[in-house]
Amino acid sequence: MKTWRQWAVAGMVCTSVCASAQDHAVPAFKTLDSMEARVQGCVTCHGQSGQGTTNGYFPRIAGKPAGYLFNQLVAFRDGTRRYAPMNYLVAYLPDPYLKEMAEHFAKQNPPFAVQESPAIDPTILARGQQLASTGDPKKGVPACISCHGASLTGMTPGIPGLVGLRAAYVAAQLTRWRVGERHAMEPDCMKRVATKLDDTDIAAVSAWLARQPAPKDPAPESANLVRMPFACGSQR
Amino acid sequence: MGKVTRIVLGLGVVAVVAAGVFYLSLPGLLPASPDAKAPDATTQVITTGEYLARAGDCVACHTHPGGKEFAGGRAMPTPFGALYVPNITPDEETGIGAWTADEFYRMMHTGVSRDGTLLYPAMPFASYTKVTRADSDAIYAYLMSVPPVKQKNRPHELRFPFNKRELLVGWRTLYFTQGEFKPDPAQTEQWNRGAYLVQGLGHCAMCHTAVNALGGSSEAAAFEGGMIPNQNWYAPSLTSNREAGLGNWSLQDIKDLLQTGVSHRSTVYGPMAEVTYNSLQYMSDADVEAMAVYLKALPQRDSEAPPTSQARLVSPNVMELGRRTYEKQCAVCHGEEGKGFPPSLPPLAGNQSITMASPVNSIRMVLNGGYPPGTKKNPRPHGMPPFSHILNDDEAAAVVTYIRVAWENSGTPVEPRQVNELRKLLPE
Numbered sequence: 001m002k003t004w005r006q007w008a009v010a011g012m013v014c015t016s017v018c019a020s021a022q023d024h025a026v027p028a029f030k031t032l033d034s035m036e037a038r039v040q041g042c043v044t045c046h047g048q049s050g051q052g053t054t055n056g057y058f059p060r061i062a063g064k065p066a067g068y069l070f071n072q073l074v075a076f077r078d079g080t081r082r083y084a085p086m087n088y089l090v091a092y093l094p095d096p097y098l099k100e101m102a103e104h105f106a107k108q109n110p111p112f113a114v115q116e117s118p119a120i121d122p123t124i125l126a127r128g129q130q131l132a133s134t135g136d137p138k139k140g141v142p143a144c145i146s147c148h149g150a151s152l153t154g155m156t157p158g159i160p161g162l163v164g165l166r167a168a169y170v171a172a173q174l175t176r177w178r179v180g181e182r183h184a185m186e187p188d189c190m191k192r193v194a195t196k197l198d199d200t201d202i203a204a205v206s207a208w209l210a211r212q213p214a215p216k217d218p219a220p221e222s223a224n225l226v227r228m229p230f231a232c233g234s235q236r
Numbered sequence: 237m238g239k240v241t242r243i244v245l246g247l248g249v250v251a252v253v254a255a256g257v258f259y260l261s262l263p264g265l266l267p268a269s270p271d272a273k274a275p276d277a278t279t280q281v282i283t284t285g286e287y288l289a290r291a292g293d294c295v296a297c298h299t300h301p302g303g304k305e306f307a308g309g310r311a312m313p314t315p316f317g318a319l320y321v322p323n324i325t326p327d328e329e330t331g332i333g334a335w336t337a338d339e340f341y342r343m344m345h346t347g348v349s350r351d352g353t354l355l356y357p358a359m360p361f362a363s364y365t366k367v368t369r370a371d372s373d374a375i376y377a378y379l380m381s382v383p384p385v386k387q388k389n390r391p392h393e394l395r396f397p398f399n400k401r402e403l404l405v406g407w408r409t410l411y412f413t414q415g416e417f418k419p420d421p422a423q424t425e426q427w428n429r430g431a432y433l434v435q436g437l438g439h440c441a442m443c444h445t446a447v448n449a450l451g452g453s454s455e456a457a458a459f460e461g462g463m464i465p466n467q468n469w470y471a472p473s474l475t476s477n478r479e480a481g482l483g484n485w486s487l488q489d490i491k492d493l494l495q496t497g498v499s500h501r502s503t504v505y506g507p508m509a510e511v512t513y514n515s516l517q518y519m520s521d522a523d524v525e526a527m528a529v530y531l532k533a534l535p536q537r538d539s540e541a542p543p544t545s546q547a548r549l550v551s552p553n554v555m556e557l558g559r560r561t562y563e564k565q566c567a568v569c570h571g572e573e574g575k576g577f578p579p580s581l582p583p584l585a586g587n588q589s590i591t592m593a594s595p596v597n598s599i600r601m602v603l604n605g606g607y608p609p610g611t612k613k614n615p616r617p618h619g620m621p622p623f624s625h626i627l628n629d630d631e632a633a634a635v636v637t638y639i640r641v642a643w644e645n646s647g648t649p650v651e652p653r654q655v656n657e658l659r660k661l662l663p664e
Contacts, residue, residue, distance in 0.1 A: 027621060037580075038618050040618065042619070044605075089607055091509070092510060092608075092610060093607055094610040097615055097617075
């Protein structure tokens with residue numbers, strides 16, 4: 001029969017293991033000299049495997065192309081992409097290390113969170129679907145899938161997946177691009193897209209994207225498969 | 237000589253010649269040419285100047301984030317308004333290309349610009365005045381050798397009356413003493429080298445001496461610590477072993493902290509991470525050791541008895557909330573007993589930066605997390621995540637209180653109100 005002490009130890013192990021199974025945002029690592037331990041600075045916002053956290057604004061970064069993640073880390077470090085908590089965290093980290101962090105999260109493949117499904121006017125969702133899958137030729141807006149992949153998992157080396165992101169995050173990024181707050185490498189293809197969208201378009205496409213189910217294959221598309229509607233600096 | 241012998245010898249000669257040709261044609265393996273010289277005097281001066289410019293961390297202020305090196309334009313917020321740092325590339329029109337070495341030395345030594353205007357003391361001429369003429373000339377030679385960038389200086393945006401440079405005459409009378417570093421013959425050469433770097437180019441006093449309402453710092457209070465204006469980090473005292481005083485540190489730990497960014501005692505974050513990243517990691521081992529020797533000898537103000545744990549001042553509920561929060565969020569990296577895994581993950585038990593009088597840095601670290609700088613000797617530092625979105629004011633105050641009083645730590649409790657005030661600020 002187990003003594004109370006053994007039960008207590010078993011209980012403590014369960015508290016830590018069981019809690020970490022539920023809460024992917026609590027710091028934890030197995031080996032000190034590992035990337036897993038080194039990226040604990042990211043986990044309270046982006047989750048242990050980069051899956052994002054259940055609440056708030058923080059995006060999923062797992063499985064996004066390493067080139068895209070690296071570009072963002074460099075932009076945060078150099079202040080060309082502005083978000084104070086990120087700018088502060090990576091301010092004094094050298095390129096090779098940021099590249100290693102990007103590759104670490106690009107390799108992760110945690111399960112996708114359950115997608116958002118708040119009640120939304122079907123005409124708005126239809127407009128979102130139109131923009132994402134076929135674009136709006138009258139406005140000169142290409143389809144999201146023409147660059148971000150047929151299953152919205154992004155394209156190597158520099159275009160992020162859009163599946164698994166929250167509507168608030170996508171809408172904020174599109175708006176920031178439209179007003180010139182967020183940039184990408186020249187030629188900045190996303191700026192050309194975002195400046196053609198109005199508030200209604202941004203709300204519609206963000207809402208539709210946030211509802212898309214997890215893709216069967218979460219890997220980004222290969223850059224060699226398609227011709228892109230606009231030239232993008234991040235693909236060079 | 238037999239025929240066979242001649243053939244063998246002949247083949248041997250061919251083989252040796254072929255091997256020689258092959259060896260010489262390998263890139264990078266050519267033997268040193270007999271007339272290769274040591275670098276010429278100009279090269280030596282410029283190389284020395286580059287090193288000294290690193291020691292002075294010129295690049296950190298004179299470069300706009302993401303902009304061209306030394307082209308200026310970076311905003312420097314001060315309590316009196318924003319200063320815009322000037323272009324110090326050798327562009328003749330917008331930079332310092334038309335300056336002479338004499339004019340450059342006068343600026344470093346006296347804080348007077350080429351055109352006679354008085355510099356604002358955001359330029360650390362109160363420290364740079366200690367720099368020798370030879371070192372000033374080397375920095376000048378180096379700056380003249382970098383690519384010129386045409387970029388006009390942006391005018392400062394200071395509030396009245398601080399926009400009146402005439403006021404600087406008064407400031408200088410109160411807070412500026414002109415004069416090169418004078419070695420102390422009673423001390424070792426190493427101590428003097430360290431003192432020269434710390435007091436001069438290192439301009440450590442700019443942060444580690446409290447700045448008063450007039451933007452001045454008193455020499456009598458040198459290195460006694462203070463809040464860094466507009467950055468809201470506390471620069472700890474270097475003269476007290478209760479703060480960042482290094483009197484009871486090993487030389488190796490001091491050197492590691494300065495040059496590597498992490499040590500077995502503590503880790504640099506925030507503004508000090510910037511200094512290690514841009515400046516100290518490039519210093520030679522000998523210079524870092526000299527600075528360490530000088531800094532270790534500074535503390536002298538601990539005449540009172542060492543403080544004891546203040547745990548008795550903390551209500552049991554707060555202590556319990558702090559302990560539970562610590563176990564859930566912090567113990568995995570810092571250990572159940574606060575010992576950490578140094579140098580990768582810093583200890584909290586016995587860490588002076590946790591227990592010093594001002595809790596500002598500890599609160600900020602809990603709210604915003606942080607990465608130490610990635611340096612030549614520690615290119616892949618471990619980082620701490622932010623908890624501002626996970627812990628409320630009560631929890632954050634309780635956990636900071638806990639680490640300040642647990643394990644015989646002698647810090648004082650922290651109030652939720654103090655957390656709330658720092659939460660309103662953006663991380664930087």
